[in-house]
Amino acid sequence: MTTPPHDGEAVTPPAAESADAGRRDATGPKRRGPLAHNPDLDHLRIPPSDKCWWCGSKADTQEHRFKHSSLRRVAAGKGPTNVFKVSNDYSGTLKSISKGVQVKWPKNLCANCNGSRSQPFDYAYDEFEAFLFDNGSWLGGRSSLDWTEVFGEDWKVGAANLARYFGKQLGCMLAAQNLLVPAELVQFLDGSQNCPSIGFSMARNWRGVSADRVMRRHDRGGEGLMNFIGLLPAPAYTTEGRFSGIDYGCHIGYVWMVATWRAESQQRAWFEQRELSLPLFNGSVREKLRWLPRLAGMEYKHAREKVASLTKLLPGKFKR
Numbered sequence: 001m002t003t004p005p006h007d008g009e010a011v012t013p014p015a016a017e018s019a020d021a022g023r024r025d026a027t028g029p030k031r032r033g034p035l036a037h038n039p040d041l042d043h044l045r046i047p048p049s050d051k052c053w054w055c056g057s058k059a060d061t062q063e064h065r066f067k068h069s070s071l072r073r074v075a076a077g078k079g080p081t082n083v084f085k086v087s088n089d090y091s092g093t094l095k096s097i098s099k100g101v102q103v104k105w106p107k108n109l110c111a112n113c114n115g116s117r118s119q120p121f122d123y124a125y126d127e128f129e130a131f132l133f134d135n136g137s138w139l140g141g142r143s144s145l146d147w148t149e150v151f152g153e154d155w156k157v158g159a160a161n162l163a164r165y166f167g168k169q170l171g172c173m174l175a176a177q178n179l180l181v182p183a184e185l186v187q188f189l190d191g192s193q194n195c196p197s198i199g200f201s202m203a204r205n206w207r208g209v210s211a212d213r214v215m216r217r218h219d220r221g222g223e224g225l226m227n228f229i230g231l232l233p234a235p236a237y238t239t240e241g242r243f244s245g246i247d248y249g250c251h252i253g254y255v256w257m258v259a260t261w262r263a264e265s266q267q268r269a270w271f272e273q274r275e276l277s278l279p280l281f282n283g284s285v286r287e288k289l290r291w292l293p294r295l296a297g298m299e300y301k302h303a304r305e306k307v308a309s310l311t312k313l314l315p316g317k318f319k320r
């Protein structure tokens with residue numbers, strides 16, 4: 001990860017959420033979710049507004065926190081009950097993938113900004129996501145990627161618009177929290193070439209890579225972990241009492257996409273060079289050893305399911 005060190009203090013507890021295919025039992029108490037306001041941030045908030053944070057017109061639309069097409073892909077034609085979501089305030093299958101607080105940010109964009117103005121960003125995201133789905137079986141072993149493999153010769157525009165897609169998500173998250181959206185982010189979405197105070201980086205999560213391999217070994221032709229999408233914890237930072245930084249991150253399978261805003265900083269962005277670095281996160285020997293029991297558990301679960309499906313095929317007298 002290229003997340004820069006912050007010189008302030010983290011003031012929010014982790015607020016992460018994830019959605020994946022499958023149905024499980026809802027468990028766990030209700031806790032503070034990503035849309036709930038943490039009192040620790042109250043002194044940093046700006047007055048609530050009904051204006052679009054991007055252009056200032058009346059805000060009358062809600063952006064999806066997880067792209068609608070991604071949720072449709074996870075649902076695999078079986079509707080919202082095939083999408084399982086875990087977050088700080090929710091654990092269970094979804095009631096809808098089209099609307100509601102579990103899949104959308106609050107109303108903080110106008111229809112034009114949420115529609116035609118950001119359509120190129122959506123297209124770039126769709127292209128990148130399709131690339132991940134098509135190439136997930138080998139990408140886990142690669143420490144870098146050539147952007148032309150994703151966007152062709154027009155990679156500079158594609159990679160920058162992909163950053164703008166996540167920049168828009170970051171803006172919606174900040175507006176949802178009544179936190180000021182950095183002017184530089186707005187200029188970047190308006191078409192500015194760079195956004196130095198926000199670092200855009202990607203990484204491979206080793207835990208995800210290893211889980212993906214187990215899943216693909218047991219389900220040949222399957223999509224591995226790529227149907228597991230989610231948001232990463234989003235801590236905010238202050239410097240001398242001023243709001244000075246926040247992290248936004250999400251993952252598609254084992255690939256993490258992270259945008260880190262640090263006021264008045266100069267950071268690298270993934271669209272600056274053709275070669276995209278994909279460092280391995282959680283991949284130290286100690287981390288791997290700590291994760292082994294979970295992997296062994298996954299192997300055991302898959303093996304047990306296989307035995308169960310085989311015994312169903314046997315004549316009755318051999319059934320257990």
Ligand SMILES: [Zn+2]
Pocket residue numbers: 052053054055056057109110111112113114
């Ligand atoms: Zn607008």
